[in-house]
Amino acid sequence: MRKLLPLLFLSLLAVSCISNKRITYLQNLPDNEPIELDEFIPFAEVDYKYILQPFDIVEIDFASSDEELTKAFSYQNNGTGGLSGMGGTGGGGGQGSDPLYFRGYSIDQAGEVEVPKLGKIHIAGMTEEEAKDKVQEAINEFFKEEVYVRLRIAGIRYTTLGEFNSVGVKVIYKNRATIFDALANSGETSLLGKKNKLFIIRQYDGGTKxxxxxxxxxxxxxxxxxxxxxxxxxxxxPMNIRQIGNADNLTASLALFAGLLASTLLIINLVTGN
Known part of the structure; x- marks a missing residue:
């Protein structure tokens, strides 16, 4: 029994270890063409322009030399036509803590936003620039004076689930963000997250992939x-190691096991007299 217990402890320790290769970002994996440090890496040949969808929230600002004109497009108790002063990056939280949810322009299920004086304007299925031009056309028909429009997405909202240190609905107040921006904004992944298996559930026009x-x-x-x-x-x-313990209590579990092992060996020595 005394011989088997150390072997059992070593076996548990071996299966509990997590290789650095499983938790290190941005490695040169052997199956791919190596990418060296300082090497220029062009973005993938894809169109990164986001297409507006129903239930998105957009920020619409109006500017004119005549302030009275822009007030006509402001909702009651909203000092500007749309939003202002909310640039930069921001962290976490759901819509309950997000002022943009209450002050922005929400695209309804039909793909329209309702702007005071202008009524409903269909902008779903368009890029930010195309939607801006659509609103600008509508306002040009309403006023002969020059009123300029700025339209943009009111931050990038995304959701984290699984092995993240912070899960839930997150917001980044930028018009473009990388996957690593999202990870940092979510408190990083836990030690037990399968970094080689991150699933992105993405909405497309008419469906999901x-x-x-x-x-x-x-x-x-x-x-x-x-x-x-x-x-x-x-x-x-999560990694399969979660069957033994999570990242927070794994060390404590091993320490407890080691203590029990030492106590068991001591009792065996006392009983056998060796």
Whole structure:
């Protein structure tokens, strides 16, 4: 029995160890063309312009030399036509803590936004620039004076599930964000997350697709999924080691096992008299 216990402890320790290769980002994996440090990596040949969808929230600002004109497009208790002063990056939280949810212009199920004085304007299925031009055309028909329009997505909203240190609906106040921006904004992944199996559930016009990416692979920098999009859902699977313990209590579990092992050996020595 005394001979088997150390072997059992070593076996448990061996299966509990996590290789650095499983947790290190941006490696040069052997199956791919190596990417060296300082090497220029062009973005994937894809169109990164986001297409507006129903239930998106957009920011619409109006500017004119005549302030009275822009006030006509402001909702009650909203000092500007749309939003202002909300640039930069921001972290976490759901819509309950997000002022853009209450002050922005929400695209309804029919793909329209309702702007004071202008009524409903269909902008779903368009890029930000195309939607801006559509609103500008509508306002040009309403006023002869010059009123300029700025329209943009009110931050990138995405959801994290699984082995993230912070899960839930997150917001990044930028018009473009990488997968690593999303990871950092979500408190990083847990130690037990399968970084080679991050699933992106992405909304498309008329449906949804599930994509799998490998964060261990340096080739992600040239992937079309290097940039996240609004409404993405990021799900990371746990490693099988979770059957033994999670990242927080694994060390404590091993320490407890080691203590029990030492106590058992001591009792055996006392009983056998060796």
């Amino acid at each position: 599930i994509h799998q990416i490998n964060l261990n692979d340096r080739g992600i920098l040239a992937s079309p999924f290097y940039f996240i999009q609004p409404n993405d859902i990021l799900y990371m699977e």
